[in-house]
Amino acid sequence: MWDYTEKVKDHFLNPRNTGKVEQANGTGEVGSLACGDALTLTLKINSDQIIEDAKFQTFGCASAIASSSALTEMVMGMHIDEASKITNEDIADYLGGLPKEKIHCSVMGRDALERAISDYRGEKIEVVTGNVICHCFGVTDVDIERAVKEAKLTTIEEVTDYLKAGGGCGNCHEEIEAIIRAVGQGVDYEPKKPAVPAKLTxxxxxxxxxxxxxxxxxxxxxxxxxxxxxxxxxxxxxxxxxxxxxxxxxxxxxxxxxxxxxxxxxxxxxxxxxxxxxxxxxxx
Amino acid sequence: MKTVYVDNNATTKVDGDVLKEMMPCFTDIYGNPSSMHHKGAESGDVLKLARKRVASILNAQPDELIFTSCGSESNNTAIRSALRMNPGKNHIVTTMVEHPAVKTLCESLEKEGYQTTFVPVDSKGRLDLDKLYASLSDDTAIVSVMWANNETGTIFPIREIAKKVKERGILFHTDAVQAVGKIPVDVTDIPFDMLSLSGHKLHAPKGVGALYLRNKTRFSPFLIGGHQEHGKRGGTENLASIVGLGRACELALAHMNDENTRVKKLRDKLETRLTAKIPKSFINGDQEHRLPNTTSISFEFIEGEAILLMMNEDGICASSGSACTSGSLEPSHVLRAMGVPFTAAHGTIRFSLCRYNTEDEVDYIIEKLPPVIQKLRDMSPFWKEN
CATH class of the missing domain: 3.30.300.130 (Fe-S cluster assembly (FSCA))
Incomplete structure (x- = not known):
């Protein structure tokens, strides 16, 4: 059984702010059914750019639900400039910590918040281009590079805990390692192979x-x-x-x-x- | 808190009778069965009795059994022995839905240079027998096919497979860890060369298993050491647990009828009621050829770990086919091999009953589970009524 804190258990069993905000003016969607977790965050932001209401819908494990619930509590009443500074670590800290294998749940919260605020600001959500490195979970080199830089990840295991990348068949471990090495040396990662979409007949x-x-x-x-x-x-x-x-x-x-x-x-x-x-x- | 334990394919409670027979092995019967003195002889005698009892459940000869530490060791021993005894052959045939004890071993052997065929299954979890037979060649050293699947309970037509494989003169092994104790097993009826079983799946303690090795089958030990188990497995015998396994086999035989009638009825009631009460839920596996105690039910648009932990709040212990609970991130390889869609594979729960379960317990699950599913679906971005 996972070693969840009392706060994680509480937010999982008694989730706060589930559902959709009516007349939301900021929506962030991340994840997919295939990946095993997904979160839709809806925000109502007033003219002073204060988050008046926040609700979530989550498909996922206990820590994904708890992270989403915690996130809505954290951002409620916050100015969006302040909210956009929230990191996944802040979410994990709010819950008294997450098992390291579940860090990606807090990353999902951070990503949804970032998208909801971009949506409110009318910014076009940048479609992440790049080469898919982890085919099991659809994670690109751009995603991995960003995570390695931001969270100072140094091992494949950490990348998996953070993004799930590499947590499936394991065929991409070499490439993840190459990205970690490149970031460590301060150079741009050069993809070895060009992007190959799913094989077509x-x-x-x-x-x-x-x-x-x-x-x-x-x-x-x-x-x-x-x-x-x-x-x-x-x-x-x-x-x-x-x-x-x-x-x-x-x-x-x-x-x-x-x-x-x-x-x-x-x-x-x-x-x-x-x-x-x-x-x-x-x-x- | 009330506990309703329906995770018996994961492990079982040690039967009180089993424990009672084991206890003297910790206090009085402490000699080493290999010793020459009377304390050794005492231990030798109980070891002999245990071997006879385990042989009975398989209708085997006592000297065809090798005691091991677990089902995984039995599987490793069988497959590696087959490869070592057939140095010219480079091919292994197994299935896509094996337990990790066989699947991971075969994947690891692939990296060592062996060729492996993983035979696929259909949406009901039934093996593609044509592919299996077509894959057999003069280069095939061993075919290893599980008897019953641990996740769905699907039973493979093991007699037919064994016969076809033996016609080709190829070694045949079955991982019968989930079958032994639940359905009748008779090695005189089915031509296995090797069969693995595990104690803790049939109310014996954890840490003991056995490998059935048909007489005259060429063999190379996995654990090399002393002359124990006729030189086939080194290491001082785990006497107390072996004695426990012996008694557990005897009890399993005595309860076989109950398992296939009363327990089966309870399982049927559980799955029928749950799938009737809960929309967008369905049963996985071959319902016509299935272990009497097992059901795998998918609940769409929600995730398994969340279901399990919420059921746990009601004291219900089951397991999920999803991976979040098990450390891996991908849903169960068994459900994926069956083509269960992602919408459902992540939200699959396995209930595995045993002779201790009662109708009250089943009714309790039928009452407690639907609100849990509803609560999680209300939270899910993919769930829409109808």
């Missing part, structure tokens, strides 16, 4: 390429009276033909690499290269 890949060209590439070209057509997909070579204004445009090669290829790599697979069909016969 050939058919799925071709369909996805078609979709991206249709929805993300052609509308842009058509605005400039150009156009493009997908000719063929040969393994990872995507062969296209420029049409309209693009066909005679001197910058079409730059468009090809900087725009079309970049888009396909981002949305389909990093292994793709895009080429222009040189021979009209290929079209047949």
């Amino acid at each position: 050939n058919m799925q890949k071709i369909k996805l390429i078609e979709k991206v060209i249709e929805e993300d590439v052609r509308p842009g070209l058509q605005k400039d009276h150009g156009d493009m057509e997908l000719i063929d997909v040969d393994a990872n070579r995507v062969i296209v033909k420029f049409r309209g204004a693009c066909a005679s445009c001197s910058k079409s090669q730059i468009t090809l690499k900087n725009h079309v290829e970049a888009k396909l790599r981002e949305l389909v697979s990093m292994e793709l290269t895009v080429e222009e069909a040189v021979d009209e016969n290929r079209i047949c």
Whole structure:
């Protein structure tokens, strides 16, 4: 059994402020069903930027529920500038500490609060890009780098306790270690492998390429009276033909690499290269 | 606080009769069974009786049993012995839903260079037998398939598997830790080469197990030391616990009928009522081929640890198929192998009954659990009525 403090048990068995704030003007959602924990935090912030009401909905273990409950108690009546300084350690301290394997529950609280305040401020929540390192829990190198820097993590175990990354199959341990090393040496982490989304079948890949060209590439070209057509997909070579204004445009090669290829790599697979069909016969 | 213990697949309470027979081993019968004097002989005699009793529950010969420290040791001994006795063979066949005692061992052997086939299961937890048989080759050193799954209680068609594997002349081992004591086991009926069992799953103490090794099976010991257990397992015998295991096997045989009638009825009532009362809940596993005492129920959109700790407030002791409780972060490999969706895999509870459970206790769970589930669902961002 976990060694939970009396305060954790109390907040778990008698959670404060469950539900959703009516007319909330700041909402933060983190986690997912797949990860095993998720939190939706809703805030009502008044014109003086004071948090008047805070409520939570949590799917997760006892410490996830207790961390969420504690968070709502902590922020109630607080100015948002002050609230945005709350760290996961503050949440854990409020509860009299959490077992180290459960630190990620307090991190989830901190993240939800950060998002709810960003939402209130109308800031676009930054979609975390980066390469997925831990596929079991969908954690990217950007997430890990940030956590290692902020919380001064030095071991894989600490990263797992903090972010869950590495807590599944364990295949990413080497990469987590490389990030820890890079941060320790004060250098930027260089991903060893390019991001590889879930493996696609050939058919799925071709369909996805078609979709991206249709929805993300052609509308842009058509605005400039150009156009493009997908000719063929040969393994990872995507062969296209420029049409309209693009066909005679001197910058079409730059468009090809900087725009079309970049888009396909981002949305389909990093292994793709895009080429222009040189021979009209290929079209047949 | 009232305690309702329904976590008997994790471990069981030592039966009072078992303890009574063990006690003299701590006070009077303290000799080393290997010693030449009369105190040694005394211990030798009770050891012999225990071996006979354990053999009875398997319908085996007493000299086909090796006492070990636990089920995990029995499994390690069996699989490693098979590999050592077949140095030219590099392939192990097992399943995706084994207990960690076999699963982790096989994964570790993979890192040592062995090839392993983990046979998948369907959504009911039934083994893909075609894949199992197709994976067998001249390079296969051992097939190790659990008899009954610890999480769902699903019973595999072990007789058929054993026969097919033996037709190919391949060693066959079964982890029968959850089966022995709950369902009839007869080694003269099913051609196992090796079978693992554990004491604390059948009301004997923790720290004792046994490996059945069919006569004339080539064998290499795991624990090397003295000549104990006919040279098959070094180390002075854990006499008191072995005596306890002997008595526990005798009692399990006597209660086998009760386990498969009264206990089964209690289990059926528990799962039927709970799934009827609680929306978005379902039973996992092969309900037609299942241990009589086990049920695994998924409650969607909530997490297992929270359910367990809230049930614990009512004195109910069960276990979860989710991982938060066990130190790992991923939900149970058994439920994932069955394709139980994440919405439910995290919120799965296993109830495992035993002969001590009463109808009152089952009624108590049926009364106490629904409000716990509702309370947690009211808090869950994924729960919506209907």
